[in-house]
Amino acid sequence: MLAMPIADLLRERIGLDPASLGADAIASAVRQRMQAVECGRVEAYERQVQSSEREFEELLGVVLVPETWFFRGCAAFELLRHFVANEWRPANPLGTLRVLSAPCCTGEEPYSIAMTLLHAGLPPTAFKVDGVDISREFIAKARRAEYRAHAFRNEGQEFARPYVIHAGDKIHLQPEAVASVEFAAANLLDSGALQERGRYSVVFCRNLLIYLHTRAREQVLALVDRLLEPGGLLFAGHAELLQRPGYRPMTPLGAFAYRRTDKQAPLDGVDLQTKASTPLGRPSRPPSHVYPPRLSPAGPARKSQRGIVVPPLRSEAAAGEESLARARELANAGRLVEAASLCERRLSADGPCARTYCLLGEVCAAAGDLARAEDCLNKALYLDSGLVEALVHLSLLAHKRGDAHAAAHFRQRAARLSRRAPKPRLSKR
Ligand SMILES: C[S@@+](CC[C@H](N)C(=O)[O-])C[C@H]1O[C@@H](n2cnc3c(N)ncnc32)[C@H](O)[C@@H]1O
Numbered sequence: 001m002l003a004m005p006i007a008d009l010l011r012e013r014i015g016l017d018p019a020s021l022g023a024d025a026i027a028s029a030v031r032q033r034m035q036a037v038e039c040g041r042v043e044a045y046e047r048q049v050q051s052s053e054r055e056f057e058e059l060l061g062v063v064l065v066p067e068t069w070f071f072r073g074c075a076a077f078e079l080l081r082h083f084v085a086n087e088w089r090p091a092n093p094l095g096t097l098r099v100l101s102a103p104c105c106t107g108e109e110p111y112s113i114a115m116t117l118l119h120a121g122l123p124p125t126a127f128k129v130d131g132v133d134i135s136r137e138f139i140a141k142a143r144r145a146e147y148r149a150h151a152f153r154n155e156g157q158e159f160a161r162p163y164v165i166h167a168g169d170k171i172h173l174q175p176e177a178v179a180s181v182e183f184a185a186a187n188l189l190d191s192g193a194l195q196e197r198g199r200y201s202v203v204f205c206r207n208l209l210i211y212l213h214t215r216a217r218e219q220v221l222a223l224v225d226r227l228l229e230p231g232g233l234l235f236a237g238h239a240e241l242l243q244r245p246g247y248r249p250m251t252p253l254g255a256f257a258y259r260r261t262d263k264q265a266p267l268d269g270v271d272l273q274t275k276a277s278t279p280l281g282r283p284s285r286p287p288s289h290v291y292p293p294r295l296s297p298a299g300p301a302r303k304s305q306r307g308i309v310v311p312p313l314r315s316e317a318a319a320g321e322e323s324l325a326r327a328r329e330l331a332n333a334g335r336l337v338e339a340a341s342l343c344e345r346r347l348s349a350d351g352p353c354a355r356t357y358c359l360l361g362e363v364c365a366a367a368g369d370l371a372r373a374e375d376c377l378n379k380a381l382y383l384d385s386g387l388v389e390a391l392v393h394l395s396l397l398a399h400k401r402g403d404a405h406a407a408a409h410f411r412q413r414a415a416r417l418s419r420r421a422p423k424p425r426l427s428k429r
Pocket residue numbers: 013014015064065066067068069072102103104105106109132133134135138186187188189205206207208237
């Protein structure tokens with residue numbers, strides 16, 4: 001048998017874009033497995049992986065990224081709760097909500113979904129959550145539903161407490177949180193994957209697309225198209241903003257959720273009020289009343305070079321946080337002019353701030369002022385080179401300009417940072 005380089009094999013079978021893992025990741029995984037099976041020649045190992053399903057799975061165990069935790073990207077779960085309590089349940093008082101978590105890794109995401117649905121007032125009999133992942137090993141762990149405290153590193157989900165049982169250094173879940181969750185191993189790239197499943201009202205497909213090459217991403221999204229019902233919600237990862245006909249971004253922007261739109265899709269008060277009010281939607285001319293005036297350049301009250309910004313006093317910092325949160329609320333409500341001017345005021349009062357520039361960039365992009373958006377996002381990155389949101393939005397804007405190379409560059413930087421920093425990274429300013 002002709003040996004196929006491992007990177008090509010992974011590309012073909014699981015859709016992996018080897019560059020997304022970093023330069024040496026695959027080579028070091030291969031070295032690790034060659035040592036484990038005592039194989040001295042790369043060609044011989046390549047042949048072994050190609051012919052042995054078992055060794056291929058062992059290799060996947062080293063290559064795949066099992067990074068996940070409970071309530072990761074918690075805004076998504078809050079939006080899910082809102083959707084279920086205010087829209088889905090009133091429309092389906094006797095129905096069963098079907099949710100897909102794919103990929104689900106070791107189960108933290110589907111169980112977080114289940115706890116959120118219980119919190120939204122659904123009894124376990126009123127919903128079913130399916131978790132799917134390519135790794136049998138991860139699926140077996142998910143079924144065991146046994147975790148370490150670190151899996152609950154996100155704080156603030158007080159409502160989840162009643163479903164969590166501490167047993168020594170382990171954590172288990174109460175029966176009602178696991179009763180309606182089922183798992184299956186499947187490759188989302190298989191054309192027959194999940195063939196027998198019906199449609200879902202909600203699909204979580206988070207933190208997979210960033211690892212895939214373009215064709216594989218399209219295959220996975222085609223699967224989502226097949227499985228998600230019209231009007232249903234798709235949740236993507238924060239580095240995976242979607243530009244896809246038939247999907248409309250929803251607020252809050254930080255939930256990275258999309259409404260599957262078609263003629264029957266209900267109008268909802270949660271979606272962005274203007275279709276142009278997001279960098280993610282297809283460009284269309286925004287209504288004039290939401291188009292922000294050309295904003296005057298934010299005159300930096302303090303020096304803008306990295307590292308020499310004087311930290312504000314505590315009370316100032318708290319006020320700043322509040323006004324930034326308020327600006328985001330306004331942006332999420334589609335009140336772009338007000339959001340932009342609040343950001344501007346904050347910048348001129350407090351000096352340069354990465355997160356404010358980032359939000360202003362998002363707002364300008366939402367309003368269609370793409371040049372100004374890029375300018376603000378670049379300033380945000382200059383102040384904080386680890387600001388993933390800024391990278392993600394710059395990637396989208398580059399994509400819109402048709403600069404695929406820059407788009408990929410920003411996306412890869414965002415993906416690298418996301419892998420490195422499991423906790424949401426908060427810039428100091
Ligand atoms: C980083 S985890 C994301 C888990 C979860 N969705 C989250 O956001 O926390 C990525 C998962 O994708 C799975 N995966 C990679 N390629 C896949 C494929 N072709 N089909 C199904 N799952 C895949 C991996 O096994 C891994 O568990």
